[in-house]
Amino acid sequence: MPKKIVKCDSGEMGVQQKLRTIYDDYQDFLVFDKMFNIAKRLGYDNPKKLWDDNPLVQGSSKPSDFKIVKNGSSRT
Numbered sequence: 163m164p165k166k167i168v169k170c171d172s173g174e175m176g177v178q179q180k181l182r183t184i185y186d187d188y189q190d191f192l193v194f195d196k197m198f199n200i201a202k203r204l205g206y207d208n209p210k211k212l213w214d215d216n217p218l219v220q221g222s223s224k225p226s227d228f229k230i231v232k233n234g235s236s237r238t
Contacts, residue, residue, distance in 0.1 A: 164179070165177040165178065165179035165183065166178045166179065168220055170220060170221065170222045170224070170227035171226070171227055171229075172222060172224045172226060172227050174222035174223060174224055174227060175222065176220055176221050176222030176223075176227055177220065177221065177222075178218060178219070178220035178231055179218070179219065179220075180216050180217070180218055180219075181212065181213070181215075181216050181217055181218075181219050182213070182216045184219070188210075188213055191209065191213055192209060195209045195212075198225075200212070200228075203228065204217075204219070204228070204229070204230055205230070217230045217231070218230065218231040219231060
């Protein structure tokens with residue numbers, strides 16, 4: 163699934179895409195997870211579980227916009 167341009171909750175324009183398409187590989191994801199606590203912020207206790215689930219996420223330049231998209235829906 164290619165990234166989709168969306169309007170995020172903050173009103174900023176952002177992107178929506180599968181989590182694994184954002185990072186080069188699992189090790190790359192772990193580096194960012196360690197810096198930004200991504201798994202915890204998205205409601206996961208374990209980064210591996212988040213990686214395995216590969217949810218649809220969206221975000222903008224505002225960290226508060228980074229979230230899991232439920233049922234493939236978004237505000238556009």
